[in-house]
Amino acid sequence: MTDQKNNSNNIVKNIIRRDDVVILQIVGEIDMHSSTELRGELLEISQNPPAQTIINMSEVDFMDSSGVAVLIEALQLHRRNSSQLKLVGINQRVRSIFEISRLDTIFEIYDSEDEAISA
Amino acid sequence: MTEKTEQKPPIIEVRALTKSFGSQQVLTGINLDVYEGEIMVVMGGSGCGKSTLLRHLIGSIVPDKGSIKLFNREISTMSEPELNDVRKRFGILFQSGALINSMTVGDNVALPIREHTALDERTIEIMVKIKLELVNLREHADKMPAQLSGGMKKRAGLARAIALDPQILFYDEPSAGLDPVTSAEIDQLIIDLTRKLNVTSVVVTHEMDSAFTIADRMCMLDKGIILKVDTRREFELLRESSVEKLSNQRDQLIRQFLRGDAEGPLTRCKEKSNYEEDLLERV
Numbered sequence: 001m002t003d004q005k006n007n008s009n010n011i012v013k014n015i016i017r018r019d020d021v022v023i024l025q026i027v028g029e030i031d032m033h034s035s036t037e038l039r040g041e042l043l044e045i046s047q048n049p050p051a052q053t054i055i056n057m058s059e060v061d062f063m064d065s066s067g068v069a070v071l072i073e074a075l076q077l078h079r080r081n082s083s084q085l086k087l088v089g090i091n092q093r094v095r096s097i098f099e100i101s102r103l104d105t106i107f108e109i110y111d112s113e114d115e116a117i118s119a
Numbered sequence: 120m121t122e123k124t125e126q127k128p129p130i131i132e133v134r135a136l137t138k139s140f141g142s143q144q145v146l147t148g149i150n151l152d153v154y155e156g157e158i159m160v161v162m163g164g165s166g167c168g169k170s171t172l173l174r175h176l177i178g179s180i181v182p183d184k185g186s187i188k189l190f191n192r193e194i195s196t197m198s199e200p201e202l203n204d205v206r207k208r209f210g211i212l213f214q215s216g217a218l219i220n221s222m223t224v225g226d227n228v229a230l231p232i233r234e235h236t237a238l239d240e241r242t243i244e245i246m247v248k249i250k251l252e253l254v255n256l257r258e259h260a261d262k263m264p265a266q267l268s269g270g271m272k273k274r275a276g277l278a279r280a281i282a283l284d285p286q287i288l289f290y291d292e293p294s295a296g297l298d299p300v301t302s303a304e305i306d307q308l309i310i311d312l313t314r315k316l317n318v319t320s321v322v323v324t325h326e327m328d329s330a331f332t333i334a335d336r337m338c339m340l341d342k343g344i345i346l347k348v349d350t351r352r353e354f355e356l357l358r359e360s361s362v363e364k365l366s367n368q369r370d371q372l373i374r375q376f377l378r379g380d381a382e383g384p385l386t387r388c389k390e391k392s393n394y395e396e397d398l399l400e401r402v
C-alpha cells in the first residue's frame with residue numbers, strides 16, 4: 001500500500017495505514033463519475049479491514065447520492081467484519097446530503113481525526 | 120433567499136417565447152427568469168399554457184420565436200445529443216407520474232442511473248433505496264406500478280425524477296389527485312430538496328394552498344400571457360387586499376384566481392366570449 005496515490009480523478013489524496021487504523025483522505029467532488037474511484041479504494045481497504053477506517057472529508061466540497069451509496073456499502077462491509085468506519089470533517093453542504101437521505105445518524109461523524117481515533 | 124440569489128445570472132432564462140399550435144396561439148411573449156435554489160410556482164387556469172411552457176423548458180417543444188436558456192445555454196436550437204447532456208441535469212415529474220408499467224418501482228428509479236452512469240449495480244441498489252426512502256416507498260420497491268395508488272405513483276415518479284441528483288426539478292401538478300396529507304408531504308419534499316440541496320424547482324400547480332406553501336416567487340399565466348411574476352409575499356398581499364383597492368383589472372383578475380372566487384373579472388371575461396356567435400354561426 002502506497003502512502004500517496006495519483007489517480008485520474010484525484011479523489012484520494014492520501015492513505016495512511018498505522019497500527020489498526022487506516023486514514024483515507026479524500027478531496028474534491030464525489031459525483032457519479034468519481035464515486036467509482038472511491039468505491040474501488042474502499043473495497044480494497046474492506047478486503048483486509050483494519051479495526052477502524054477513518055475517512056477524512058474536510059477537503060470534499062461536494063458529494064452526491066452516489067457518494068453516499070458508496071460510503072454505505074463500505075459501512076456494510078466494515079460492520080460485517082466488526083470493524084468501524086468513521087467520517088471526519090464533513091462540511092455543511094455534504095452534511096445536507098446525509099440529512100436529506102436521513103443518513104446523518106447511521107455514520108459516526110467526528111470533527112477531527114484524533115477525536116475519531118480515540119472515540 | 121430571493122434577494123440574495125437574484126444577483127447571480129438566472130439558471131433558467133426565457134425571453135419573448137411565442138408558440139402556436141395551428142391557428143391557436145398558446146404562449147405569447149413569455150419572459151421569465153428562475154434563479155438557482157428558488158421555487159418558482161406557475162399558476163393559471165386550465166388550458167392557459169402552463170404545461171406547454173414547461174415542455175418548452177425541458178426541450179420537448181421547440182418555440183416558434185424566442186429564446187430559452189438553461190444553465191446559461193440556449194436549448195431551443197440544441198441537437199438531440201446536446202440536449203441529452205442537459206437533460207441529465209434536470210428531473211421531471213409529469214402530470215401522470217409516467218412510470219414504465221413493465222418494470223418494478225425500484226427498476227423505474229434505477230433506470231436513469233443505469234442509462235446515464237457507469238455506476239456499479241451495488242451502488243445503484245443503495246441509491247434506489249435512498250431515493251425511495253425519501254418518498255416513503257422503500258417497502259414498495261418490488262411492486263409493479265399497477266399495484267400502486269395514484270399518490271404512490273406520483274411519489275415513485277418523484278423518486279425517479281431525483282435519481283440523478285438533478286440541479287433543476289420540473290413538476291407538473293405534483294399534488295393533483297392526492298389526498299391532503301400526501302399532498303402536504305410532496306410539498307415538504309419539494310421544499311426540502313430545494314433548501315437542503317439547493318435544487319431549483321419550477322412547479323406548475325392549481326392548488327393555491329400548495330402554491331403559497333412552497334413558492335419563493337410566483338408567476339401567473341392567463342391565455343398564454345404572463346400577468347405577473349413576483350414574490351410570494353406580493354401575491355399574498357394581492358390575495359388579501361380588498362377589490363375596491365385594486366385599480367386595474369389585471370390585479371382584480373389575479374386576486375380572483377388566488378382566492379378561487381366565482382365572481383370577478385375571470386367569469387366576466389368568459390361571459391363576453393364568442394360562445395353565442397359560435398353556436399349561432401353553425402346553425
Ligand SMILES: Nc1ncnc2c1ncn2[C@@H]1O[C@H](COP(=O)(O)OP(=O)(O)OP(=O)(O)O)[C@@H](O)[C@H]1O
Nearest residue numbers: 140141145163164165166167168169170171172325
Ligand atoms: N400538442 C398540442 N397540439 C395542439 N394543441 C395543444 C398541444 N398541447 C397543448 N395544446 C393546447 O394548448 C393550450 C394550452 O395547453 P396546456 O396543456 O399548456 O394547458 P395547461 O395550462 O397546462 O392546462 P391544465 O391546467 O388543464 O393542465 C390548450 O388549449 C391545449 O389544447
Ligand SMILES: [Mg+2]
Nearest residue numbers: 169170171291
Ligand atoms: Mg397542464
